Amino acid sequence: MFGNERGGVVGSSTYWRVWEEVRLFALPPERVDSPLAGRPYDLRHACITRWLNAGAPIAEVARRVGNSPEVIHRRYHGCIDGHGEAANVKIAKALEEEGDTE
Structure with a gap:
């Protein structure tokens, strides 16, 4: 789903951190703290x-x-x-x- 800086797949150890970062850009500000797409x-x-x-x-x-x-x-x-x-x-x-x- 997400690529790393070398074009490879993001490792499982960083997957959740990346997911949280993406939510900040994908959701409206008022929904970031909601369980939506948690x-x-x-x-x-x-x-x-x-x-x-x-x-x-x-x-x-x-x-x-x-x-x-x-x-x-x-x-x-x-x-x-x-x-x-x-x-x-x-x-x-x-x-x-x-x-x-x-």
């Missing part, structure tokens, strides 16, 4: 949550991030609450369009 993993978590809340299928999100659908469902089940109702609306609409409402 860890690099937080960015991944935010991305997965955003995709799921946008309605992306769990299987597709899992494929993109290299997890199984089961892991995504178990870890992110809270952010996909309500998607069942949205799916019911889509199914009902499709059935109505096909004249199969009984």
Whole structure:
């Protein structure tokens, strides 16, 4: 993610120091002391949550991030609450369009 002055990869011993420095430039001043992007993993978590809340299928999100659908469902089940109702609306609409409402 970050390169050192010789063009190599930043070593793990300096990774967190670099992450903290980058946050100072990446975040608005009022958010620097917040937990926002406190860890690099937080960015991944935010991305997965955003995709799921946008309605992306769990299987597709899992494929993109290299997890199984089961892991995504178990870890992110809270952010996909309500998607069942949205799916019911889509199914009902499709059935109505096909004249199969009984």
